[in-house]
Amino acid sequence: MTERNDQDSEKKTLSLSSKGKQQLRQGGDANQVRQSFSHGRSKAVTVEVKRKRTVEKVVAGAARTGAKTLSDEERESRLRALRVAKAAEETRAQQASEQQAEAAAEAAAAAAAPVAAPAPAPRAPLDAAARRKLEEEERKEIEQEEAQRRQRETQRLSELEAERKREQEARNRASEDRRPTGAASDAGTDSPRTTTTTDADGEFRRPVVGARARDDDDEGSRRGGTPGRGAPKGPAKAAPTRGRNDNRRDRSKLTVSEALSTGDGDSVRTRSLAAFRRAREKERRKESSANREKIVREVQIPDTITVQELANRMAERAGEVIKTLMRSGIMATINQSIDADTAELIVTEFGHTPKRVSESDVELVLDTGKDAAEDMLPRPPVVTIMGHVDHGKTSLLDALRSTDVAAREAGGITQHIGAYQIQLESGSRITFIDTPGHAAFTSMRARGANVTDIVVLVVAANDSVMPQTVEAIAHAKAAGVPMIVAVNKIDLPGADKNRVLTDLLQYGIVTEEMGGDVLAVPVSAKTKQGLDKLEEAILLQSEILELRANPNRLAEGSVIEAKLERGRGSVATVLIERGTLKVGDSFVVGAEFGRARALLNDRAEQIREAGPGFPVEVVGLNGTPQAGDRLVVVEDESEARRIAEYRQAKVREQAATASARGSLEQMFNAIREGEAKNFPVVIKGDVQGSIEAINASLQKLTEDNKEVRVQVLHSGVGAITESDITLAAASKAMVIGFNVRANPQAREMAKRDGVEIRYYSIIYNVIDEVKAALSGMLSPEVTEEFIGYASIRQVFNITKVGKVAGCMITEGVVKRGAGCRLLRDNVVIHEGTLKTLKRFKDEVREVREGFECGMAFENYDDIREGDVVECFEIKETARVL
Incomplete structure (x- = not known):
């Protein structure tokens, strides 16, 4: 293996081309090479061969951070830093464990509290012994964690020491095996080497890959990869080279994070005490949730x-x-x-x-069913006084109450519905409801008849039966309540009781004197004649009816009247039908709700409670209800609020549906009959009943007229405010104030925007003035009036004028500018106006019968002898509703 590497090294010598490249040349010295230049020049260059140490973990981390191989002194300094960091960490851990022992137990107990709403019931607080035991267990676990961490650090230090020893041994073996041939002597080792070239002056030129590069080429060839790239997985990473500006002193410095880093370059992170407690608490919650049985709801x-x-x-x-x-x-x-x-x-x-x-189920609490018979107790009768206008209803009630209510009514007529209670000498109580007699207050009379037990029909002896008397009879029959006839004004001259009783027979009212079962009592509100007999008749009728109610339950009643008062807000007059209404009760009334802050009787005296049959004013509503709404007491205010919100949503939905349907119908009606003229108004009144009566009366004005109609933009209880003026200004409407006034800001705004405000206290005046305004909006009635005939005797053709007819007036008179028709054989062939009318050479205004004249028609020349001219005038007549 060594010989083969030596041969390869001899073949691949280092030399430099003309452009300054380095290469190995054959036959050269192992430690020196020749660098060739242009023009045959060359230069000897010394080659320095350095061994690159290979340490499995430390070198890998240093390669990633760009650091060089550590020397013995650097490695000793790193070991010393590790020992110092270890000692410091042990000291900190010991101090933390001593200072946070008690805090650990408290934090663990606090973290054990469940977060979600359906968590199990809270655990009972630990006693001192259990707390000490828990603290001891946590302390032991923390000590075990610290011991394991120390063991890991000790093991890492031992591995570093062993690695240092192995590296020293490898260095010694390498120095013994090194031969003077330079790069070729180390070709058989696996250690990568980096070759650098320097010139004679020692200046750094270029790094050259030495024996390791050749080994990589051979290894790549053996594995089937590309030569020079090593294994197929990727190119081998060359060790970083050091330039002349590298600072060896900076590379020898060691920080605590570097000292605590693992072989892979990651820092050794110890588990904090809080993280350990959170993990333990998470495991406890998992165990408790797994053991807890699921609750089916x-x-x-x-x-x-x-x-x-x-x-x-x-x-x-x-x-x-x-x-x-x-x-x-x-x-x-x-x-x-x-x-x-x-x-x-x-x-x-x-x-x-x-x-x-369902959403409507919120109202199920209002259905309380019927009361048991044993819970029923006697209650006062509710008597409604009805009759025609000015027949003495309120005066009769004043005589019974010994008060003077009629003097306070505007115009001497009742325009509000009121409820009063009197106590007789025998101790019995009677509740009276006074209703208006005017035709506009039909709904009030109907409402009074629906909540009453007995109807007292007041008929004046001098007027007998009148239209509203008949209407009151119809309401009483519709309600199915008994009736008592009070023939009032019996003291006046010309009073005839028998006439009244006879007239009542036409409407099915048969009194006892006429063989029927209806009581008839002659009375006089002025002299108080017959009042005691009227009271006896009422008590007798109530005994026959056996009026009873359960006072020991939540109250229910009907709203007789509602209004908005300054300082008290919305106030409702309620007639209690069953149960007892107490101060502080929460209730729902129509689409409103509230809490009874105060209760007042008919004499404006505060009371604590009101039982069945008692009229009472209730203060504490959040809004003004409609007259006729039912008041029902509920358990708490939140329940009343839910019911009121549901009802308000239903009201808005119905209003939107009705508005959409009405708009569509109005559009089709306008297409069929032409656009109707609207008279927009904004109505503000003192009580709900008056507003209701005014609305009904104004709508009734235009029931039979399709040309004009009243459009009520807004109606409400209370004073006229800026919002009312803004609405009226935007719609060019008139503001009607009935027994109310505008505040200063609203008056100033109305003056600035030109909005008309009209104040009224009698409903007659409201209806009359609105009727007059509607009549003025009606188009006048056009009529045609015949004035004369003229016969054409001769036709003249005049230059620049056209044809002129010479006529004789045969009947009536012909006027210039009047309408005319041209008749030929009694057939109308033209209708227009006269352009000129002359008598001889003079222009005249009219020509009477028997005289001759000249006529010319506007834009028409087809006239012949024998034609007849018919003259007429158009007259306009104002219409009324």
């Missing part, structure tokens, strides 16, 4: 539910729910909603029990 599934909410109800991780959905082909994020069918499949897959619920 009943999961309520609404129509739509978000992924997060579904995961919370199942007490599962949201990520697991999303993965299950993805496996089912549904890509959903944590905030997206899924339908009930998909949610049911997911719940079943997780092993829980699904329960389908």
Whole structure:
């Protein structure tokens, strides 16, 4: 093997070409080569051969970092640094274990707390003995970890020492085997060598690959690879060379990270105490979750539910729910909603029990069923006073209450529905509901009849039965409640009770005097005549009805009236039908909810509770409800809020549907009948009932007219605000304030934007003025009026004028500018206006019967003798609703 390598070395000599390349020349000295130059010049160059040490781990790490092979002094310094780092690490570990012993136990106990919501019940706190035992176990585990780390470091130091010894032995063997032939003497070794060339002055020229390069070529040839590239896997990495600027002093420095690095170049990282505790706690949680039995839950599934909410109800991780959905082909994020069918499949897959619920199920708590017969107790009767306008309903109630309510009503008429309670000398109580008698308050009367037990029909003895009397009878019959007739104003001259009773027979009201079962009592609100008999009749009728209710339950009632007051917010007058309403109760009323902050009786006195049959004002609503809504007390305010939100959503949905349907119908109607003229208004009132009555009255004005209509943009309870003016300005609407006023800011804005605000306190005036405004929007009625005939006797053709007819007025009068028709054989062949009307040479305004004149038509010349001209005038007449 040595001889073959020697022959190869003799064949491949180092020499330099004319361009300065180095090569081996045959016959040259082993330690010197000849460098050839141009023009036959040459120069002897000394060749230095250096052996590259091969250490398995240390050299590999040094090759990656670009460092040279360590010398003995450098290796000794690295070993000393390793020993120093080892001692420092032991000192730090010992101090950390002593200072953090107690903190380790507390941190481990704190980290053991579960993170997820459905985690098992918390463990009981450890006593002192158990805590000491746990600390001792952790201390032992930490000491074992430290001992293992020290053992690994000691083993690594031993390996480094053994490696140093093997390298020293290899160096000694190499020095003994080295021959003076230079590069060829080491051809049989596996150690790679790097050959550098220097000139006579010792200047560095170029590195040359020596015997190792030849070995690589031979090895590549033997393995079937490319010569000069070694093994087929890749080229062999040459050892880094050192230039003249390399600093040997910097390469001999050793840092702690380099000293602690492994043979692969990675640092030795010891496990921190916190990481060790986290790993232990993770294993404990895994063991506890594996040993814990799965809890099967009943999961309520609404129509739509978000992924997060579904995961919370199942007490599962949201990520697991999303993965299950993805496996089912549904890509959903944590905030997206899924339908009930998909949610049911997911719940079943997780092993829980699904329960389908609907959004309307929130109202199931309001259905409390009927009360038991043994819980029923007597309650006061609810009496509604109804009748025609100005028949004395409120005056009769004032006489019963000994108050003066009528004096406070605007115009002497009742425009609000009120509820009052009186106590008789016998101790019995009667609740009265006073309803308006005007035609606009039909809904109020209907509402009063629906919540009442007895209807008192007030009929004036001097007026007898009137239109609203008939309407009140219809409401009472529709409600199915008994009726008592009070013939009022019996003290006036001309009062006739028998006439009233006879007129009532036409509408099916048969009194006892006429052989029926309806009580009729003659009374006088002014002289208080017959009031005691009326009270007796009411109590008798209530005994027959056996009115009872359960006061020991959650209250229910009906809203008689609702309004918005400054300082108190929304206030509702409620008639309690069963149960007892107390201060602090949470309730839901229509689409609103609230909590009873205060209760006031009909005399504005605060009370603590109100039982069945009692009218009460409730303060504490979050919004103004509609008159007629049901008030139901629930367990807590959150439940009332959920029910109110559901109802508000339904109201918005219905309004959107109705708006879309109405818009479509309006569009088709406008196409068929022409665009209708709108009269936009914004209505603000003091109470909900008045607004309702005004809305109904205004809509009724244009029921039979398709040309104009009232458009109520907005209606609400309370003062006129800036938002109302903004809406009116945008729609060019008029603002109607009924018993309310605009605030200063709204007045200033209305003045600036030119918005008209009109204030009213009587509903008659509202209807009359709006009716007049609508009448002004109607197009006038056009009529045609005949004024005269003229017969054409001769036709003249005048230059620059055209044909002129010479006519005789045979009937009536002909006026210039009037409409005319040209008749030929009694057939209209032209209709237009007269361009000129002359008498001789003068232009005249009109020509009467029996006179001759000249006529010319506007833009028409086809006139003949014998034609007849018919003259007429167009008149416009204003229309009214």
